[in-house]
Amino acid sequence: MLKYLLTLLFPFLLFANLTYESNHNKELKLLESFDIEPSFINDPIMNKMRNKKSSIQKNKLFFNAMENAYIFIPSVKNVLNQYNIPQEFLYLAMAESNFKTKAYSNKRASGLWQFMPRTGKLYRLKIDQYVDERRDLVKSTKAASKYLTHLHKKFGKWYLAAIAYNCGEGRLSKAIKKAGSDKLSVLLDPKKKYIPRESRFYIRKIVALALIGTDEQFLLKSEYEYLLNRANAYSIATVKLPSGESLKRVAGILNIPLKDLQNLNRHLKYDFVPPYAKKYDIYIPYIKLTEFKQNYYEEPMKNIYKVHTVTSGDNLSYIGKKYGVPYKLIKGFNNLRTNKLRLKQKLIIPIANTKKIKKIDTSSYYLVKRGDSLESIAKSHKVSIKSIKSFNHIKGSLIKIGDKLKLYE
Known part of the structure; x- marks a missing residue:
């Protein structure tokens, strides 16, 4: 009888083992994308973060953030890909702002990637009385990609680029010199405190979020299964609008709520295109691009x-x-x-x-x-x-x- 039961259960046990093997391999590959050693998968603090954030009943922040950002995640990934930045750095943005384009810190950092005014201007993001391009979905991601590329070139490893993004390249350089090593396990030493506590938790948080976000089995078991395909199906398109054009008028032409258009264009401080720009980039849902091309026409500002x-x-x-x-x-x-x-x-x-x-x-x-x-x-x-x-x-x-x-x- 036992032999008979084992014969029946063997395919299921084999499938479960293959699934575990497949997930484990995915996890190791994810760590590799950050240039992190495989042993980090057992880091207790990172796993505590991962288990806490992946508890659907206790914490829905992760899924709410993914839900709110589904329309622009493909565009962000596309920009990262253009600059040869690992796709998993999407979760650096999530760690920084929880995918809120209006996020603003008490240190004056703003936008998806939480740029400080000085760094934003250094990477040619315009900040004036009409716009704050640190909140521009595409332009800020390009700026972050350039900055991360610079950090990777300087430190040689992606996890070091992520840590430097948080604590600054000067602080990290001093930490590596003091530690005599750039190994993650050394830099995370809680007693030596080579890097700030915030940075020690920061890199773990990014990895934990990335592991949750790429865990298909977990998402399939949750009520958020639709996010797996939804994030790939929806995206944004860039259109150029003339000086002073009204978002309300464009929303009316596209037959979408003004709020939806505002959410994609948080870089505008007012609901109109800057008056000094002959043409300026505005984002609309990609599914509305054909409608825009067919129906949009310029209207004199006096009208x-x-x-x-x-x-x-x-x-x-x-x-x-x-x-x-x-x-x-x-x-x-x-x-x-x-x-x-x-x-x-x-x-x-x-x-x-x-x-x-x-x-x-x-x-x-x-x-x-x-x-x-x-x-x-x-x-x-x-x-x-x-x-x-x-x-x-x-x-x-x-x-x-x-x-x-x-x-x-």
């Missing part, structure tokens, strides 16, 4: 946004307050080199032309008349000269007849 005609006493500060738009945006949108305006000048105001404008409380403003001075106006309205100058961006003491001065908040 998209409100147009304000300058009247006597207008200044940029007053107009900005009227429409609820920073005056610097109005200045930039209209390519103004100075704050001076002329009567009947038409200004594009970057808000939808269908938006209703709340009327300004005129009791908070004063129209300058002949004989007025800052001193006389301040005295008669019981406000300080300093506050009038501050509210109206006045540097000296010169005011003109017809100026609209804000007096109160």
Whole structure:
């Protein structure tokens, strides 16, 4: 009877053994992609992280992050591949930002790859009043790939590039010199503390996340089985839009929620293309690319946004307050080199032309008349000269007849 049972169970036992062998080989291959020794698969701290994060019942953060990022993961992998960066470095981005493009640290690091402003600019990511390209899905990944390539060339191993990404190349160079070795097992010594505690956990976290993300058997057993194919089926496409184009208008043309388009374009600080760019990269779902090519057309900005005609006493500060738009945006949108305006000048105001404008409380403003001075106006309205100058961006003491001065908040 026992022999009969063993005969029946043998194929299943063999299959289970092959599955284990297959998974084990995959795990060793993953470690190899980081240039890490096979013995690291038994690292107790890394395995504790792995077991904690792979517990579906206790922690869904991993799967929620994968769910939120499914549309752009293929594009990130594609960029990594272009720069010959191991695909597993996708999980470095996950460790940095949990795949949140809006992620911002208290140290001023931002975006998917958590670039500091100085490093971002070093790798030609634009950061200004209109955009922060550290949050650009593609451009930031290209910058991270260039940086990782530099680190790999300097240190010679991918796990060292990952550690240097976290603690800095100077700190790692000193650690290797002090340890007299660049072996991972040596650098992770908790007593010698060659590298910071954060970095010792950082490399383990990346490996743990990568092992979970590539464990097909685990995903097949979970409710998130669909992620295996979904991440390969969806992606983004890059389209070039003209100066000042509105995301809301593009979302309407593509018949998708504005929120979806905003999520793919977190590098835009406002819902429009920078006014200084003749053409600028915007991301849309790849499945909408054909629809975009068929239906998109350029529209004059005056048809998209409100147009304000300058009247006597207008200044940029007053107009900005009227429409609820920073005056610097109005200045930039209209390519103004100075704050001076002329009567009947038409200004594009970057808000939808269908938006209703709340009327300004005129009791908070004063129209300058002949004989007025800052001193006389301040005295008669019981406000300080300093506050009038501050509210109206006045540097000296010169005011003109017809100026609209804000007096109160």
